[in-house]
Amino acid sequence: MTAARIEFATSHPTEFVDITDRIREAIRHSGLRSGRVYLQSLHTTLGIAVNENEPLLLSDFKGLLERIAPAGAGYEHDDFTRRVDIQLDEPVNGHAHCRQLLLSAFATLLVEDGRLVLGRWQSVFAVELDGPRHRQLALQVDGDFVRTPLEVPETLVELELARQLRVDPEAVASPMRRLVEAGGKRLRPKLVQLTAGIGPRNDPVRAVELAAAVEFLHNATLIHDDYVDESTHRRGRPTVAAAEGPERAIAVGDYYFAKATRLIAEIGNPGVTSAVAVALEAICASQIDDVALRGAYPGDRESYLRVVRGKTASLFAAACASGALLSDAASEVVEALRRYGDLLGIAFQMADDMVDFSPSSGKPMGLDVRQRVLSLPLIYAAEDRVVGPEVRRLLAGSLGDNEVGRVTDLVASSDALPRVRKEAQDLIDAAVRELETVELDGLRPTLISLARSAVDRNS
Amino acid sequence: MQLLDRELDRLEGLWSDGLSDTYRDYLESVDHFDAEIQPRLALAAALIEVGLRLQGLGARAAPPTTLLMGDLCLARGSRLLADNAPLPVQVAFARAVELISSAAASEQPAPATRRLLQGSLGASR
Numbered sequence: 001m002t003a004a005r006i007e008f009a010t011s012h013p014t015e016f017v018d019i020t021d022r023i024r025e026a027i028r029h030s031g032l033r034s035g036r037v038y039l040q041s042l043h044t045t046l047g048i049a050v051n052e053n054e055p056l057l058l059s060d061f062k063g064l065l066e067r068i069a070p071a072g073a074g075y076e077h078d079d080f081t082r083r084v085d086i087q088l089d090e091p092v093n094g095h096a097h098c099r100q101l102l103l104s105a106f107a108t109l110l111v112e113d114g115r116l117v118l119g120r121w122q123s124v125f126a127v128e129l130d131g132p133r134h135r136q137l138a139l140q141v142d143g144d145f146v147r148t149p150l151e152v153p154e155t156l157v158e159l160e161l162a163r164q165l166r167v168d169p170e171a172v173a174s175p176m177r178r179l180v181e182a183g184g185k186r187l188r189p190k191l192v193q194l195t196a197g198i199g200p201r202n203d204p205v206r207a208v209e210l211a212a213a214v215e216f217l218h219n220a221t222l223i224h225d226d227y228v229d230e231s232t233h234r235r236g237r238p239t240v241a242a243a244e245g246p247e248r249a250i251a252v253g254d255y256y257f258a259k260a261t262r263l264i265a266e267i268g269n270p271g272v273t274s275a276v277a278v279a280l281e282a283i284c285a286s287q288i289d290d291v292a293l294r295g296a297y298p299g300d301r302e303s304y305l306r307v308v309r310g311k312t313a314s315l316f317a318a319a320c321a322s323g324a325l326l327s328d329a330a331s332e333v334v335e336a337l338r339r340y341g342d343l344l345g346i347a348f349q350m351a352d353d354m355v356d357f358s359p360s361s362g363k364p365m366g367l368d369v370r371q372r373v374l375s376l377p378l379i380y381a382a383e384d385r386v387v388g389p390e391v392r393r394l395l396a397g398s399l400g401d402n403e404v405g406r407v408t409d410l411v412a413s414s415d416a417l418p419r420v421r422k423e424a425q426d427l428i429d430a431a432v433r434e435l436e437t438v439e440l441d442g443l444r445p446t447l448i449s450l451a452r453s454a455v456d457r458n459s
Numbered sequence: 460m461q462l463l464d465r466e467l468d469r470l471e472g473l474w475s476d477g478l479s480d481t482y483r484d485y486l487e488s489v490d491h492f493d494a495e496i497q498p499r500l501a502l503a504a505a506l507i508e509v510g511l512r513l514q515g516l517g518a519r520a521a522p523p524t525t526l527l528m529g530d531l532c533l534a535r536g537s538r539l540l541a542d543n544a545p546l547p548v549q550v551a552f553a554r555a556v557e558l559i560s561s562a563a564a565s566e567q568p569a570p571a572t573r574r575l576l577q578g579s580l581g582a583s584r
């Protein structure tokens with residue numbers, strides 16, 4: 001159950017204030033999926049009504065109220081000589097109280113599939129009977145809620161990351177804090193939190209601890225990757241290796257690798273610990289493959305998928321599976337979510353590859369080309385009958401600004417980007433199909449939306 | 460030995476390059492565990508020690524390809540612990556690596572890795 005207040009000001013003695021959209025907003029904000037909204041007037045001269053919002057009809061209602069309880073018709077309530085404890089500014093409003101008696105001071109409204117149940121012509125009104133005034137309605141929503149509305153848990157993960165960083169030695173906390181505060185999409189923790197709401201054992205506190213640990217683990221791998229790739233910037237800031245040297249980068253990566261595995265172990269769910277440990281091993285093994293493949297740059301699709309499945313998709317899959325395991329979800333649900341995460345992770349990486357060739361992404365173009373990072377658009381362009389020979393020739397030599405610019409132009413002029421976009425969208429469709437095979441306690445729309453947004457962001 | 464073969468995938472070269480000796484040394488520290496998991500835990504400890512050494516933690520940074528090999532050693536050791544070690548041992552290992560790496564980041568001398576990891580194996584006693 002959640003509670004709120006609807007506040008508004010009226011400007012006329014009698015006024016019908018349509019509050020339907022305000023109630024809808026309150027429902028959306030609460031995450032109520034199905035249940036009831038309770039509305040209650042907090043005033044004795046403010047009523048509630050459900051009727052049609054048609055101006056002439058509202059004028060009829062006002063006329064009706066005035067006819068039944070006309071102002072100045074000799075109400076005893078207005079005889080201040082006989083009343084006790086009256087205020088200096090006591091209004092003459094016996095008519096307003098009597099009119100309110102004809103209306104209601106409260107209403108119960110139904111909600112289904114997250115929507116306020118109203119007939120085609122129905123609107124909800126707060127009826128001012130003694131305006132103009134500042135007014136309040138109490139509102140409570142009760143029923144089945146979306147387990148983890150996206151806004152709140154995200155904040156909790158940020159708080160947990162900050163909390164953990166506060167207890168770490170400054171030599172390691174400071175570089176990690178810079179990386180954490182630089183942002184990032186936080187997709188992996190989001191997946192943990194969402195899937196942790198699926199099973200019968202929904203524990204948001206443990207879910208946040210796991211989500212933050214997974215984010216630390218991801219960042220630890222990034223810190224080492226940046227040294228390996230000789231990257232100078234990440235998330236718009238200097239990498240740890242560039243800013244503080246490789247020795248510090250290795251130590252910081254190791255510290256948060258160890259700390260994350262400890263935090264996960266301390267949650268005390270062996271299935272979760274194992275799922276994340278397997279993913280971490282896959283990441284490290286694929287990173288070795290990735291570097292090895294640079295000798296045959298840009299490689300082929302099969303090698304690309306093998307590397308991406310380990311480097312990126314494994315932690316997406318583990319995030320989904322570990323959240324579900326934490327909540328004691330059924331094994332078929334865990335496995336469906338693991339497959340969903342795997343497909344989403346590959347699609348996510350493909351979308352990320354396309355950013356390198358997008359002038360509107362806000363990131364420098366051609367960075368992956370310059371650093372010879374595995375990239376599916378580049379693989380497809382190199383295989384292209386028209387531009388392929390020139391792409392391969394350029395990649396075989398040293399890559400200065402001119403060469404990188406020419407390669408990105410060639411990729412953009414080929415059908416590589418539409419092919420990759422289509423492939424990523426097909427993977428998302430497949431991921432969504434995985435969700436259709438199991439019961440997800442109302443979280444399916446959120447997971448579908450998250451998957452689609454992860455790919456749409458750049459295309 | 461089948462277990463070792465499986466767990467040494469991609470790391471075969473390290474076995475003859477000191478990992479086997481380290482593993483044997485750790486076997487002496489795991490005799491209080493069930494016989495079935497003793498080799499797994501000894502290998503986990505050996506992989507973590509060798510992994511940290513390969514990375515050059517606390518010394519000069521390893522070149523990228525060697526660092527990645529060290530990362531894989533740590534990850535595999537961690538996975539072996541996750542699948543086989545009691546919770547106190549998992550936590551003790553993680554704390555040992557936290558201690559060594561934070562000392563390295565602070566450019567302070569770290570306690571000897573071998574002693575710390577052997578102590579971690581005793582965390583369940």
